[in-house]
Amino acid sequence: MRLSLSSLNGLPADVRRPAYDVANAEIGVVHLGVGAFHRAHQAVYLDDCLGLGATGWAVCGASLRSPDTSQALDPQDGLYTLATRSGSGDELRIIGSLRRLLVAPSNPKALLDAMSDPGVRIVTLTVTEKGYCHDPATGTLDEAHPDIVADLANPSAPRTAPGYLVEALARRKAAGTPPFTVLCCDNLPSNGATVARVVGHLASLRDPDLGRWVEGEVAFPSTMVDRIVPATTDADKAMVSSRLGVDDHWPVMTEPFSQWVIEDRFPTGRPPLEDVGAELVKDVRPYEDMKLRLLNGSHSTLAYLGYLAGHETIAGTMAESAFQLLVERLQDQEVTPTVPAPPGADLAAYKRALRARFANPALRHRTWQIAMDGSQKLPQRLLAPIRDRLAAGAPIALLSLGVAGWMRYVSGTDEHGQAIDVRDPLAERFRQVAHTAGPDAERLADGLLAIREVFGTDLPADPRFTGAVKAALAGLYREGAAATVRRAVAG
Structure with a gap:
C-alpha cells in the first residue's frame, strides 16, 4: 500500500x-x-x-x-x-x-x-x-x-x-x-x-x-x-x-x-x-551575507577539499580535526570581518551552531552533492568576501584555499588519478582547460581564472589574489588536500 x-x-x-x-x-x-x-x-x-x-x-x-x-x-x-x-x-x-x-x-x-x-x-x-x-x-x-x-x-x-x-x-x-x-x-x-x-x-x-x-x-x-x-x-x-x-x-x-x-x-x-x-x-541583506558567506562559503570549502581528501560526507570531513580548525579559522579570521551582524544576531553563537550542524552524523550530506554547480556558487560564497578582504588589505589565505580546492576538483581527476563526475554548466570548458594544462597547477589556475563569468576581470588582474590561489593549488597538487589543510591550520 x-x-x-x-x-x-x-x-x-x-x-x-x-x-x-x-x-x-x-x-x-x-x-x-x-x-x-x-x-x-x-x-x-x-x-x-x-x-x-x-x-x-x-x-x-x-x-x-x-x-x-x-x-x-x-x-x-x-x-x-x-x-x-x-x-x-x-x-x-x-x-x-x-x-x-x-x-x-x-x-x-x-x-x-x-x-x-x-x-x-x-x-x-x-x-x-x-x-x-x-x-x-x-x-x-x-x-x-x-x-x-x-x-x-x-x-x-x-x-x-x-x-x-x-x-x-x-x-x-x-x-x-x-x-x-x-x-x-x-x-x-x-x-x-x-x-x-x-x-x-x-x-x-x-x-x-x-x-x-x-x-x-x-x-x-x-x-x-x-x-x-x-x-x-x-x-x-x-x-x-x-x-x-x-x-x-x-x-x-x-x-x-x-x-x-x-x-x-x-x-x-x-x-x-x-x-x-x-x-x-525590511532588509534581508545582512542575513543573506551572514548565511552565504559563513554557511555556504565554508560548506563549499569543506565539499571540495573534503572530497579530494577522500571524505564522502560533510560530517565525515568534520570528523577530522584539521578540517574543524579550517572551518573555525576561515569563519572567524577571514569571513566574519566582512559580515555585518543582522539585528539581534549573535555571530559567535551562529558559527558554533553551524559547525555543530556540519558535524551532525545523522545527516549524510555528500561532499559531491554540495560540489555541484560551483561556477554559479563561487562568486557569492567565496569571491565576494575575498573582494572585501582585498579592499581592506587583509589576508585571504584560507578563502583562497577554498577557491584552489574548487580548481583542483573541476580539473576532473582526483588525487588517485580517478575521474571526478563534475556537474556544472561550465563543465566542458573546465575539461578543455584541464586538458590543456595537464598536471601543471599554474597553467590550470591561469586557464580557470580566464573564465570571466566566474572571476570577472578584477580578480584575475590582482596579484594578491592570483598569487594566493596559485600557491594553494600548487600545495594541493604537491601534498594532497589532507596535508595541505593540516599545514594551513598548523600555525
Whole structure:
C-alpha cells in the first residue's frame, strides 16, 4: 500500500499528520523547481500555515526538467514524509501542502495556466543558481544562453524559469489580472533584485512595454533560506516506509534547524508566515551575507577539499580535526570581518551552531552533492568576501584555499588519478582547460581564472589574489588536500 489520503488515518501514532482537510486546501502558490529542498523547507512552512486555518495557500509544484517527483508523488495524492534527523533519532511528519504536481516540459500550457490563475498570488522558486540563465559575475541575464534564445523565439512554450515568469506575467497583464509576487528562494546575492533584473530584462527584450510593467508592478522580495537537505537514498526510503507501514516513494531527509527570512513586500497578500517561524523583515541583506558567506562559503570549502581528501560526507570531513580548525579559522579570521551582524544576531553563537550542524552524523550530506554547480556558487560564497578582504588589505589565505580546492576538483581527476563526475554548466570548458594544462597547477589556475563569468576581470588582474590561489593549488597538487589543510591550520 502507498502513502495516500486514504491511508493517512492508519499511520502510527508517532507520525505527525496534517492538521487540516488536505483535499479541500486551495492553491495560492505555484512553485518552480519542486525538489527536495522546497519539500523540506517552504512546503513545510506552508503546511504549518494551512494548519492554522489559512487554507488558501496550498502549492502547485512544477518540475522544469524531470518527471521524477510527479511520478513518485502523484500516486500518493501529493503526500510525502519529512524525516527530521538528529542524534536522538528520526521524527516523521506527513506534509500535505503540495496539492498539484506538473511537469513543465511535457505540458507547458498547464503550468502557464496555473501561473495565470487569479487565485495564485505568489510564485516561489528553487531552481538553483544556474536556473536563472544569468552571468554569476555580474548578475545580468545571459542573452546568448540557448534556452533564453529559445524562449524569445517561442514564448508560449518556455524552457526556463525566467521564460515561464515572463510569459505568465504577460498573460496576466493582458487579462487585467494583478501580477503575482515572485519569491526567489535560491542562494543568489540580493536574490529578489537579481531575479527582478533578469526577468525585467527578458520582458523588455520581448516587449519594452511589458518590461516597464514588470519593473513598475511586480514585487520581487528578497529572501534567505537555510536548511540542510541531503539527497534521499534507497536506505532512507526503506526506513521511512518501514516506520509508516506503507510505501513512501520519495520522502525527504533534513535536520532540525530551519530558517526563512523574507522581505515583507507582498502587494496581493501572503500567508501568515510570521506565525509559523519565518522572519519578516525590511532588509534581508545582512542575513543573506551572514548565511552565504559563513554557511555556504565554508560548506563549499569543506565539499571540495573534503572530497579530494577522500571524505564522502560533510560530517565525515568534520570528523577530522584539521578540517574543524579550517572551518573555525576561515569563519572567524577571514569571513566574519566582512559580515555585518543582522539585528539581534549573535555571530559567535551562529558559527558554533553551524559547525555543530556540519558535524551532525545523522545527516549524510555528500561532499559531491554540495560540489555541484560551483561556477554559479563561487562568486557569492567565496569571491565576494575575498573582494572585501582585498579592499581592506587583509589576508585571504584560507578563502583562497577554498577557491584552489574548487580548481583542483573541476580539473576532473582526483588525487588517485580517478575521474571526478563534475556537474556544472561550465563543465566542458573546465575539461578543455584541464586538458590543456595537464598536471601543471599554474597553467590550470591561469586557464580557470580566464573564465570571466566566474572571476570577472578584477580578480584575475590582482596579484594578491592570483598569487594566493596559485600557491594553494600548487600545495594541493604537491601534498594532497589532507596535508595541505593540516599545514594551513598548523600555525
